Amino acid sequence: MSRIPDLPGIISSDEIVASAEHLAGLQTDSGMIPWWPGGHCDAWNHVESAMALDVAGLHREAERAYEWLADIQRPDGSWHNYYVPDGDRDMAVEDDKVDTNVVAYIATGVWHHWKCTSDRSFVDNLWPTVERALDHVLSLRKDDGLVLWAVEADGTRRWDYALLTGSSSIQHALRCGAAVGLATGSPRPDWVDAADRMCSLIANEPLAFQPKTRWAMDWYYPVLTGAIEGEAAKIRLADGWPTFSMEGLGIRCVSDEPWITASETAEASLAYASIGEFATATDLLRWTRSHRCPDGSYLTGLVYPDKVVFPEGETSSYTAAAVVLAADAIAGASPGSDLFVRSSLRPS
Numbered sequence: 507m508s509r510i511p512d513l514p515g516i517i518s519s520d521e522i523v524a525s526a527e528h529l530a531g532l533q534t535d536s537g538m539i540p541w542w543p544g545g546h547c548d549a550w551n552h553v554e555s556a557m558a559l560d561v562a563g564l565h566r567e568a569e570r571a572y573e574w575l576a577d578i579q580r581p582d583g584s585w586h587n588y589y590v591p592d593g594d595r596d597m598a599v600e601d602d603k604v605d606t607n608v609v610a611y612i613a614t615g616v617w618h619h620w621k622c623t624s625d626r627s628f629v630d631n632l633w634p635t636v637e638r639a640l641d642h643v644l645s646l647r648k649d650d651g652l653v654l655w656a657v658e659a660d661g662t663r664r665w666d667y668a669l670l671t672g673s674s675s676i677q678h679a680l681r682c683g684a685a686v687g688l689a690t691g692s693p694r695p696d697w698v699d700a701a702d703r704m705c706s707l708i709a710n711e712p713l714a715f716q717p718k719t720r721w722a723m724d725w726y727y728p729v730l731t732g733a734i735e736g737e738a739a740k741i742r743l744a745d746g747w748p749t750f751s752m753e754g755l756g757i758r759c760v761s762d763e764p765w766i767t768a769s770e771t772a773e774a775s776l777a778y779a780s781i782g783e784f785a786t787a788t789d790l791l792r793w794t795r796s797h798r799c800p801d802g803s804y805l806t807g808l809v810y811p812d813k814v815v816f817p818e819g820e821t822s823s824y825t826a827a828a829v830v831l832a833a834d835a836i837a838g839a840s841p842g843s844d845l846f847v848r849s850s851l852r853p854s
Contacts, residue, residue, distance in 0.1 A: 510562055511830070511837035516792045522833060524802030525826045526562030529555045532823055533567060536595045537574030541822050546588045546600050549575060550608040550675075551824035553615035558827035560622040560842065561834045568619060569628060575612055576635040583638030584609045586659065602659040607672035610643045612636055613683030614675075614845070620689060621842040633690050640683045643676060644700055651703035652714060667716040671723040674708060677701035678731035681851040708733040720760050722750045722770045730777035732848025739781045750774075755810060756793045765816060767807040768797035772828035779835040780846045791832050797825070804829060 512519035532555075533539050539555040540547045556571035578597070579585060587608060588600040613636045620629045646654045652668035653676055680701040687694040707714045708728050718724045725746035728734040734742055750758050756771035758764065775790035796813075797805040803821035808814065834843045844850040 509837075509839040511833040511839040511843075513788070513791070513833055513837055516788065516795075517829065517833050521798075521802065522830055523562050525804075525830055526559050526564050526802075528802040529558055529823055529826060530564055530567045533570065534591050534595070534597075536591075536597060537570035537572075537577075538589065538591060538597055539571055539823055540591060541824065542820065544591060546590045547597075548588050548605075548608055549585045550605075550611045551822075551827070553611045554827040554831070555823045556615050557618045557842070557845075558830035560619055561830050561840050565619075565623050565625075572612070572616060572619065572628075572632055572635075576632060579635055579638065582661075583640075583642030587656075603656050604659060605656045605672075606643045606646055606653045607655075607669070607675050607679075609639050610676045610679035610683075612639050613679040613686060617682035617686050618842045618845050620686060621845065622840055624841075626689070629686060630690055633686060633692060636683050636686055637692070637694075640680060640694075640697060644680075644697075647700070650707065650711075650714060651700065652707060653704075655716070668714065669718060670708065670712075670715040671718070671721070671727040673704050673715065674727045674731040674733045677704040677708070677733055678846070678848075678851075680704075681732075681848070682845075685851050705733045709738065720762065722746075722757050722759055722761070722774070725750055726757075726774045726777040730773060730780055730846055732780065732846065732851075735781070735848060740783070743777060743781075743783075752810065754793060755796070755808075756790070759807065764810040765807050766810065767825070768794045768804045769806070769822070769825040769828045772825070772832040775832040776828070776835050776846055779832065780848075784836055787832070787836050791829065791836060794829055798829075802826065 510519040538547050539552050556568040559568040584604045586599045586602045587605050589597045590600045592598040616632050655669045656665050680697040684694050684697040729739040749761050756766035757774045759767040775787045778787035804825040806820045806822045807816045809816045834840050
């Protein structure tokens with residue numbers, strides 16, 4: 507059985523379980539995990555929550571989350587951008603465009619579930635869902651090998667650019683999907699080749715992406731996902747630290763506002779953990795304590811110096827999930843704790 511992360515003075519195993527139980531309490535009968543009770547759901551943050559459930563040992567709840575995605579997958583392999591609950595077992599589409607990064611993330615989650623459970627039969631059943639999703643994402647590549655950020659639901663290419671954060675996440679999902687394929691006897695080396703091409707552009711061609719440098723995610727995500735490794739990763743994180751960090755408080759969501767978001771802080775912690783800088787990763791995770799609520803949920807953001815909750819009163823499932831995943835990466839507790847270490851995805 508997986509160990510549950512326990513980081514004394516930062517987040518205890520009991521608190522990890524409480525946060526996971528909060529996520530499970532958000533889950534509808536259909537398996538959907540919305541951002542908050544009655545709120546909307548997107549496949550990316552839904553998968554993030556499912557991974558947190560697996561870290562805490564709530565494997566059946568995680569499986570229900572993946573089964574829901576399999577049940578509602580569109581014929582072309584995609585999902586719409588946002589869904590909202592409509593009764594206990596039904597849902598409605600809130601935003602029908604297709605975000606490629608959102609579609610790809612199921613591969614990351616299914617690989618994580620395999621690592622946490624070694625449940626071959628479940629992963630075998632999910633493999634067609636993963637394969638359809640990643641093949642659809644790659645069908646939206648541009649000539650340079652990057653994937654369009656989004657398309658309309660009918661496939662119309664309204665957006666003609668790629669995003670750095672999204673591309674970083676997609677290349678990692680492709681590697682996770684290839685690992686699932688190897689585990690299930692269905693190798694897809696073409697996915698690894700596509701990921702390698704994306705990483706080359708991420709590392710060497712910054713102008714290939716729509717500029718979003720105001721956002722913290724564009725700073726740390728290439729490192730978090732292993733798109734940039736080694737000394738280059740350390741330099742990137744060090745260069746962005748003065749812009750995005752507020753010492754003792756956390757990571758700004760955007761560079762020009764004193765708005766600390768716990769999800770960005772936890773994800774930055776994951777980025778530092780992924781390159782072995784555990785002291786900084788631990789400090790960042792400690793700074794999320796000011797966002798923690800008694801029920802295990804996390805406030806999305808705080809604006810300093812007055813600690814105004816923004817958005818007002820909002821807690822978000824993806825925030826609690828990011829904290830759980832960061833704790834696991836630091837503690838090395840579950841078999842999936844090295845999910846974001848690129849070398850763990852290479853064939854031995």
